[in-house]
Amino acid sequence: MQLPKHAKLLKAADYNRVFDKPARSSDRYFTVLARPNNMQNSRLGMAFSKKKVKLAVARNRLKRISRESFRLTQLSEEKINADYIVLAGGQCAVATNQQLFHSLEKHWQQLNIKCEEL
Secondary structure: OOOOHHHOOHHHHHHHHHHOOOEEEEEOOEEEEEEEEOOOOOEEEEEOOOOOOOOOHHHHHHHHHHHHHHHHHHHHHOOEEEEEEEEOOHHHHHHOOHHHHHHHHHHHHHHHHHHHHO
16 A cells, blocks of 8 residues: 555655754664654655665565555554654665564654654
């Protein structure tokens, strides 16, 4: 299932706003940046570089997993409305789907707490 357009970071200015002063959560699979927004919903952006993830198949898999995890998390709990950017970590290409979902779930929880404090 696709994310609706209102749930995606679409413009470079949106990405730059998050990169400017982010709340950060990292592990060996992902680095996730977040910044609260003044909208009615959270938005997701992804930046998986060829330098970190060589194969297009692997990059596409990471995008699918990130979108699905984000969608399930946003539907299931009351969240702070924020913009999120998911970046690839060193071990993400060799991890199982279950490991990646678990990692992202922890990032969403940690960043929700950090965004409440901002």
